[in-house]
Amino acid sequence: MFCDQCGKPAAEGEHARCADRRTLEPPRFCVDCARRMVVQVTPTGWTARCSRHGELASSSRTPRRRTTVREFQEMARELPPIDVEQWRRDREADDAIFGDDRLDH
Numbered sequence: 001m002f003c004d005q006c007g008k009p010a011a012e013g014e015h016a017r018c019a020d021r022r023t024l025e026p027p028r029f030c031v032d033c034a035r036r037m038v039v040q041v042t043p044t045g046w047t048a049r050c051s052r053h054g055e056l057a058s059s060s061r062t063p064r065r066r067t068t069v070r071e072f073q074e075m076a077r078e079l080p081p082i083d084v085e086q087w088r089r090d091r092e093a094d095d096a097i098f099g100d101d102r103l104d105h
């Protein structure tokens, strides 16, 4: 068992800083063999691949990082453009239910 942040045996030494870093960073080393993993950061998390032990992906174990501006822009590019007509219809439907808040009650 190795530390996924510094690649040293997990049972040896201090890994407090590694634990801190783990909440922000994807793993760099395979915990089974301490090989350096191929890490890819995606808009929703990361994947890390050991040539021997296969791929890991970020999961609920890892707290969600704050999205960077660049990641946000990448996500936005993948979203379909907003349908303005649909948005207006939705808003009008809300007004019909909740009333127009500009009216005096």
Ligand SMILES: [Zn+2]
Residues within 6 Å of the ligand: 003, 004, 005, 006, 007, 008, 014, 015, 018
């Ligand atoms: Zn460590």
Ligand SMILES: [Zn+2]
Residues within 6 Å of the ligand: 030, 031, 032, 033, 034, 035, 050, 051, 052, 053, 054
């Ligand atoms: Zn491995």
